[in-house]
Amino acid sequence: MNDLNGLSPEQIERISKARERVIDSIGKNMDLYGITLSIGHLYGYMYFNQGPVTLDELSQSMEMSKTSMSTGVRTLLDLKMIDKVWGKGTRKDLFEVIPDWHQNFSDFFSIKWRKAVEGNMIALSKSLQEISAMKLDFAGDEGIAALLSTDEEKIGEAMKYYRWLLKLIEALESGKIFDLIPKEE
Template identity: 70%
Template sequence: MNELEGLSPDVAARLTKARERVIDSIGKNMDLYGITQSVGRMYGYMYFHNGPVTLDSLSASMGMSKTSMSNGVRTLLDLKMIDKVWSKGSRKDQYEVVPDWYANFSDFFSIRWRKAVEANMSAMSRSLREIRELMAEAGAEDERLQSLLKSDEAKINEAMKYYRWLLRLIEALETGKIFELVPKEEE
C-alpha cells in the first residue's frame, strides 16, 4: 500500500500486520454471509486503501486473477458495498469502498432478504391458490380432505404473516428507521 512508503520498515511491517488481521477477519465474516472469503478480503483491502483502485492494482496486490477480481467487484457493486468512481486522467474503471458499515449491513441484508421473501411469498401464493381450488373441487362431503386442506391453508397463512413482517423489517432497514429502534453508536 503506497501510503506506507517512507515509514520505517519496522513500523510499516507492524501496520501491515495489523491491517492484515482486520482484512482476514472481514474475509471470514463475509464468508458467514455467503460471500466468498476472497471477496471479503478484497473489500478489506479496498477499505484500507485510501482512494480508488483499479482491477489491475487489486489483482497485483492480492495475487488473484483479473477475472476473479472482476467477479468480486461485481458482487460488491451489486451489494452496494463499493462504488464505481471517475478519476480525472484515468481511462480504467476505478472502485472505492462505501465506508458506511451501517449502510453496508442494511443494503446487504435487505437485498438478500427481499429476494428470498419475494420468492417464498410467490411460491406460497401459488400453493394457496391450488389448495383453494382443491377445496372447491372436493366439496364439503370429503371431510378428511377438507380438514387436511384447511390445515395446510392455515400453515401457509401463518408463514405469510411472517414474510409480511419480514418485509416491514426490510423496509425499516432500507429507510433507516431501524436506527430509531437500535441507534448507531456515536463516538
C-alpha cells in the same frame, strides 16, 4: 496500500500485520453471510486503501487473477459495498469502498432478504391458489377438506411472517431501524 510510502520496512510490517488481521476478520465475517472469503478479503483490502483503485491494482496487490478480481468487484458493487468512481486522467474504472458499515449491513440484508421473501411469497401464494382449487375439487370429502384447511392456516401464518420480514427490510432500507437501535456515535 499506497499510504505506507515513506515508512520504514519495520513500520510497514507492523501496520500491515494489524491490517491483515482485520482484513481476515472481515473476510470470515462476510463468509458467514454467504460471501466468499476472497471477496471479503477484497473488501477489507479496499477498506484500508487510501482512495480508489483499478482492477489491475487490486489484482496485483492481492495476487489474484483479473477475472477473479472482476467477479469480486462486481459482487461488491451489486451489494452496494463499493462504488465505481471517476478519476481525473485515467480511462480505467476506479473503485472505492463505501465505509459506512451500518449502511453496508442494511443494503446487504435488504437485497438478500427481499429476494428470498419475494420468492417465498410467490411459492406460498401459488400453494394457496392450488389449495383453494383442491377444496372445490374435494368439497364432499370432509377429511381432505380439514387437511387442506389446516395447510391453508399454516401457509397463512408463514405469509404473516414474510409480511413482517418485509417491514423489517423496509426499516433497514429507509434507515428507520436506526431509530429503534441507534448507531454508536
